[in-house]
Amino acid sequence: MNKVLARNKKAKHDYHIEEYFEAGIVLEGNEVKSIKQTRVSIKESFCQVRNNEVFIVGMHVTPYEYSNNFSKLDPTRTRKLLLNKVEIRKINSKITEKGYALIPLEVKEVKGLIKIDIGLGKGKKLYDKRQDLKEKDDRRNIERVLKERYN
Numbered sequence: 510m511n512k513v514l515a516r517n518k519k520a521k522h523d524y525h526i527e528e529y530f531e532a533g534i535v536l537e538g539n540e541v542k543s544i545k546q547t548r549v550s551i552k553e554s555f556c557q558v559r560n561n562e563v564f565i566v567g568m569h570v571t572p573y574e575y576s577n578n579f580s581k582l583d584p585t586r587t588r589k590l591l592l593n594k595v596e597i598r599k600i601n602s603k604i605t606e607k608g609y610a611l612i613p614l615e616v617k618e619v620k621g622l623i624k625i626d627i628g629l630g631k632g633k634k635l636y637d638k639r640q641d642l643k644e645k646d647d648r649r650n651i652e653r654v655l656k657e658r659y660n
Contacts, residue, residue, distance in 0.1 A: 514623075515549045515616040519619065524630035524637060530600070533591035534616075539573035541584035542580055544623050546573075549616055550651055556590065558601045563590040565613055565625065590625065599624055602628055630647050 520526070536544070543549070548571035558565050564587050572581055592600075603609045614626040633641075 510567060512525075512618040513615050514544055514547050514618060517551045517554075517612065519552070520559075520612045520614050520628065520630075521638050522631055522641065522649070524610065524628070526612070526614070526628035526630040528599075528603075528629040529614070529629050530596055530629070531619075532627060534565070534625055535591065536570075536623065536624055537587040539576045539590055540570050540582070541623060542576075543570055543573040544616065545618060548573075551613045551616060551625075556613060558597065558604060561594070561597055561601070563592055563600065563618070564588065564592055568613065568616075584631060589629070595648050608632060612640075624630060 548603060549631075553569075554565055554567035557566055561645040565622055568585050568588060569585050571584060600611060604611060608631045610632065612628050612630060614628050616623065616625050628632070
């Protein structure tokens with residue numbers, strides 16, 4: 510059972526996602542408890558490859574309120590993502606191409622572990638975004654008309 514804890518809704522609006530990867534996250538202290546309470550945000554975050562390691566920058570994890578830990582961690586600190594070498598090489602070769610970005614899509618709980626889905630994609634142009642919104646509105650209108658007709 511996969512439970513989605515946080516989702517980046519604008520990612521699929523702003524990017525054409527071509528490949529998906531599932532990665533673990535290196536967490537410290539009570540961050541796991543806080544994330545399982547859905548006190549995490551990946552709206553303003555992005556991923557980077559440094560020294561053949563992948564990091565997520567700007568992921569906000571609200572400190573666990575019932576913690577007696579006096580060394581409070583920075584909520585938006587950079588966290589390491591756990592991927593295998595083949596995936597990292599593949600990501601790194603694509604990112605060096607022009608226009609590709611590594612975007613966090615959603616944080617989820619899989620069998621008690623915290624995982625993050627990241628996507629490799631190219632940024633959309635303004636006209637692509639408009640086209641997607643038009644298609645979404647058209648689908649919504651068709652569904653509404655069909656619902657009215659059969660009710």
